[in-house]
Amino acid sequence: MKKLTRLILFPAAALAAGGLAGWLTKDAMAAYEEVNKSPLTPPAVVFPIAWTVLYVLMGVGMALVWERDGPQERQALGLWIAQLAMNFGWSLIFFNAQAYGFALLWLILLWLLILAMTLTFHTVRPLAAYLQIPYLAWVAFAGYLNFAVCRLNP
Numbered sequence: 001m002k003k004l005t006r007l008i009l010f011p012a013a014a015l016a017a018g019g020l021a022g023w024l025t026k027d028a029m030a031a032y033e034e035v036n037k038s039p040l041t042p043p044a045v046v047f048p049i050a051w052t053v054l055y056v057l058m059g060v061g062m063a064l065v066w067e068r069d070g071p072q073e074r075q076a077l078g079l080w081i082a083q084l085a086m087n088f089g090w091s092l093i094f095f096n097a098q099a100y101g102f103a104l105l106w107l108i109l110l111w112l113l114i115l116a117m118t119l120t121f122h123t124v125r126p127l128a129a130y131l132q133i134p135y136l137a138w139v140a141f142a143g144y145l146n147f148a149v150c151r152l153n154p
Helices: 003-033 046-066 073-097 101-122 126-128 133-152
Strands: none
Touching: 003 046, 003 073, 046 073, 046 101, 046 126, 046 133, 073 101, 101 126, 101 133
């Protein structure tokens, strides 16, 4: 797969997963607006911007790793797909099912999966791993926000 194709394909796949999750949860957003939230919760407009950047970074990271050919790249791809699927699932659990406690547990597992992916990326291409740091930070922050929703909405 040519480098330019990879640099388009992987970010596009991540953006498509995020876009589908957004579309599937759009009807649940009205209910979420009524939920008690942390005072640190950003305005709603921040989330699609942040996630767009993060999906592009995770896709570019995977594209950089996929340049190499070997067992670590395949392991990285498996972790990339798994974390993307868990990321997708969290949106449905949190927004549609409003299962905030389960969503928090899911998010902790997601963060650990992202960490494993990042560490695997680092063994292949350190730059690809560094591109995941904002994703790890954002999901940690999302964990705090999810925890706050759990605590404020017993």
